[in-house]
Amino acid sequence: MLSIAVIGAGRIGRIHARNVAEHPGATLAGITDPHAPSAEALAAATGSKVISLDEAFSIADAVLIGSPTTTHADYIERAAKAGKAVFCEKPIDLSAARVRECLATVAAAGTTLMVGFNRRFDANFGHLKARLDAGDIGSLELLVITSRDPGPPPVSYIQTSGGLFRDMMIHDLDLARFILGEEPVELYAAASVLVDPAIGEAGDVDTAMVTLKTASGKLCQINNSRRATYGYDQRVEAHGSKGQLRAGNQTATTVELANAGGFTSEPALPFFLERYAAAYKAELNTFIEAVAAGRAPTPSGDDGLKALVLADAATESAKTGKAIRLV
Amino acid sequence: MLSIAVIGAGRIGRIHARNVAEHPGATLAGITDPHAPSAEALAAATGSKVISLDEAFSIADAVLIGSPTTTHADYIERAAKAGKAVFCEKPIDLSAARVRECLATVAAAGTTLMVGFNRRFDANFGHLKARLDAGDIGSLELLVITSRDPGPPPVSYIQTSGGLFRDMMIHDLDLARFILGEEPVELYAAASVLVDPAIGEAGDVDTAMVTLKTASGKLCQINNSRRATYGYDQRVEAHGSKGQLRAGNQTATTVELANAGGFTSEPALPFFLERYAAAYKAELNTFIEAVAAGRAPTPSGDDGLKALVLADAATESAKTGKAIRLV
């Protein structure tokens, strides 16, 4: 039984705390959040208790960090120094330099760090990756990742998010690395403000396309939009020498209506809470099992850093209009 | 080059005449129809000429009959006695006794007769049948045929049509025999008037289900409706010991729209002229090639009779509410 303290009782903290509470191999040691009512409500809902931030780093075997991004690196370091295993939501930090520093601290402490790139644990993407690795399509040549949110977050959130590439596309960049099985060496990004001018005024973009090329010549395209009327659009298409694998969206039911307008199936599941509900559980399970077995889980801190470096490059490429050679 | 005279310049005659005119192995010898303007228009459109009914039985190698049902048997007999090969639209006649008489005349004359069950020549159903015969699903066990018209014909037509089973379901009964590869020995029909009370007042039904059972125990269900808002619905599902084969509807394009209402693909092609355009050509081609090669084409006159016998039994079963044992 791994005891886990949860930091953060917001949207993402609630998901993780509930999954910890339900997991047969873990106990929820307590929840901390500067907003006391949130912590209390979540503690009540999970049969757990409210703890102080200091306690979060002392009373359990592991710390799960679901607090705001700006706190991640500090909390990881505190937990690592206390010898705790850490699961941290992405990103570790918006500054690659700070991430490197943080990872050095974790390495020095010799503790475990896993970063929450939940999409690797989606059954659809995971199965696609497994079949790819099994050779079902020969060697991978082209990868197309489609990732569109149903609607944009508030501009206030966007202002501190690090921008679309670091906040939203970072997931796709990690997924690209995961599926490509190789590091990109060339990157190009193009981006626009098409959804809401206020996003542009806040210095960000809402529509973007990125191209990645690996050393062996594999090519990957990612397209992002902050809006999609038909649900949360999350798809992967992998084209190889012997075939193609696609992982599509999920729907609430298989019901289809036919009439003069045609045959209509359901929109995609609304957003990440629905689409990745099972992925969050699988992700947590991977963390718990790895810690229990003394194995290093992935995505690792280094995966977190590499995705951020790509997101930084994409941000720069979109601004300058120039392709970037990654070392 | 097979010269073919076409009798009938109505909707179905026009299809056949055009296909004869385009066929590289045939010449259109002429068109006859009691309604002179129709004959003239069709002759003009096909670069052919108007001929008399008598000429239709004398000037060509073969006769293609697309006139009203009540004339079929007589014309077949005239053509057979004149030594002509005959392609006749279904049904040969609404009376099984008359059909038997007519087939005897054809047999005595030793000429060729093919009946126009066009669905056997649909690429989808034909491919399903070929894969079934190739053993792709092992031995056939269950067959489900869905056949729904976009809307009912005029009541005036229904009054002389012989009823839904002889006019509409006869196609499905032939298709069932074709796919089952075995004769039904048991039949049950249930029918209702749900589309238009005027159809009921005319003594017919507009919604029907039939069950067939063969000697070896294969089971088949057919469902018919005189209305379908989403196009002409023509599907076959064959379930066997090793798998299932389905043949679905066709659409005009593959375009799909996604929005908050879901993912919408196009309705099925509107009606038989669209869905079976290629089937009519393939059917004619089979006739022409068979005559040229001196082979007997199928569906034969006997196939026409057997489908009618099933339609008669279905009509009776639906009226009496009793299942019927076929000899």
Added chain:
Amino acid sequence: MLSIAVIGAGRIGRIHARNVAEHPGATLAGITDPHAPSAEALAAATGSKVISLDEAFSIADAVLIGSPTTTHADYIERAAKAGKAVFCEKPIDLSAARVRECLATVAAAGTTLMVGFNRRFDANFGHLKARLDAGDIGSLELLVITSRDPGPPPVSYIQTSGGLFRDMMIHDLDLARFILGEEPVELYAAASVLVDPAIGEAGDVDTAMVTLKTASGKLCQINNSRRATYGYDQRVEAHGSKGQLRAGNQTATTVELANAGGFTSEPALPFFLERYAAAYKAELNTFIEAVAAGRAPTPSGDDGLKALVLADAATESAKTGKAIRLV
């Protein structure tokens, strides 16, 4: 909090006991099973305890019966006389007379009885029914229910099962009543032994088709097979005056492979444990909420009786080859 005692620690008892244990509105009072190791294992897995059969009727608010069919009616009666609410797996009994007797006892006791027709709670079928009731396809005219098991149960089970119609198709007959919203007045069944001769030797069939007709003329076809190579095949197609609604199978993932053989998506979920996992939870929730609210849940004991009467009629029709007029 509704306390529930579970009778039966076999496959179905395990599903229900776990769902009771997880349900926030219920407590699992204990588990009884004549096979002690099964009861103990399930009690351990659910954090519950083993109880005697007598205790099952005394220590809780409600009794959940998942024991063999032959015990259902007796246990329902014992529970009803003890004033307990009862959830019982289908069927109540294989004898309609015994079911009527049992229902009379329940009525006299004035207690609650819900029967486990789980398919009504499948999200796909439930959503189809909701849209039908909302008028999305106008008035229902044709209903086609496809229900095929991946493989047959052991012959030993078949011998005491009451036969395919009472054991397997009874689910579809209930679903037909549920969706039709009207009682069938005419029934015809055709059945064969195509999967395994040993099933025939045991006096049963393994492949069957049933037609139902309601007083208003709605028509329904059900097709059953004891084998399907591509998973557990559970589909409904409802055709109405204004459109068609279909509910299809579910797959484990949305992954699709394309190569020279074509585009291949996954087989249907393997069997009822997978397909109806969520339905079992929803079903139990309905029971718990109804008891808590003092409402009578459906499917009721009467629904259980009516489905059995249809299954009896189908059994007779398939044997005699005659359609049956239901009173």
Added chain:
Amino acid sequence: MLSIAVIGAGRIGRIHARNVAEHPGATLAGITDPHAPSAEALAAATGSKVISLDEAFSIADAVLIGSPTTTHADYIERAAKAGKAVFCEKPIDLSAARVRECLATVAAAGTTLMVGFNRRFDANFGHLKARLDAGDIGSLELLVITSRDPGPPPVSYIQTSGGLFRDMMIHDLDLARFILGEEPVELYAAASVLVDPAIGEAGDVDTAMVTLKTASGKLCQINNSRRATYGYDQRVEAHGSKGQLRAGNQTATTVELANAGGFTSEPALPFFLERYAAAYKAELNTFIEAVAAGRAPTPSGDDGLKALVLADAATESAKTGKAIRLV
């Protein structure tokens, strides 16, 4: 009746000559090809005659050019100077300078020139474009074009083809311009040799991705491969403010096989002859109707130039690794 002389009796010339011969509004004036047997065979097959190259520019109202690329510009100029309407296969020339010169000659002559970008006439893409123009998805934001050949052409062909971007992707670049309804102002290409090293040795690539950005910020991605095991892969996905439109591949039939491996539908149609058979007819019809009506058909010579300019830029971008700002 428009009389048309066809230059070229190779693969593409045969398609066009047959379509001219079948078209009710045109007559096939003759066929010329330096390879006499080809010209004779095609003349025989179409009921036409062999003519000299000089005659091709004199005996008909219009000239259809399906000869090798190196001859296109010269033949267009000869035909224009002779006052003939011209339909020319893409590309006009591999040199943008030569194309500009040629277009100036056509402009001076005041004659009609249409370039054979057949995909605009595909029913699927055409319908997608029509629905986009009708506002079905609001304003276009993201466009993804997938275009993969079943296999590479011979290396000998590749050596004179101008390279993947000018030979293959030029079709997608034209389609992008057609659907975007706006000129790209920024372009980036990444390309690899993954299919066959011999292609790389010939100085070309076989796998490529291009990103386009328009002045208003619309983004487009194109992905190309010289191989696809599952047929000729030709798809468009257009994402807009109010929804998404997709146009997919076509299959020979709708037949689907289900077994333990899953549900398998057919591969895409094999190659352009099958997929674009109807598009070639529609394209020709547009030319004939435009000439008859005195209208300028599109795609115009200018469309041919603009697509080539994009292909040139893509070729350079892929070589240098730099994004290109288009004037």
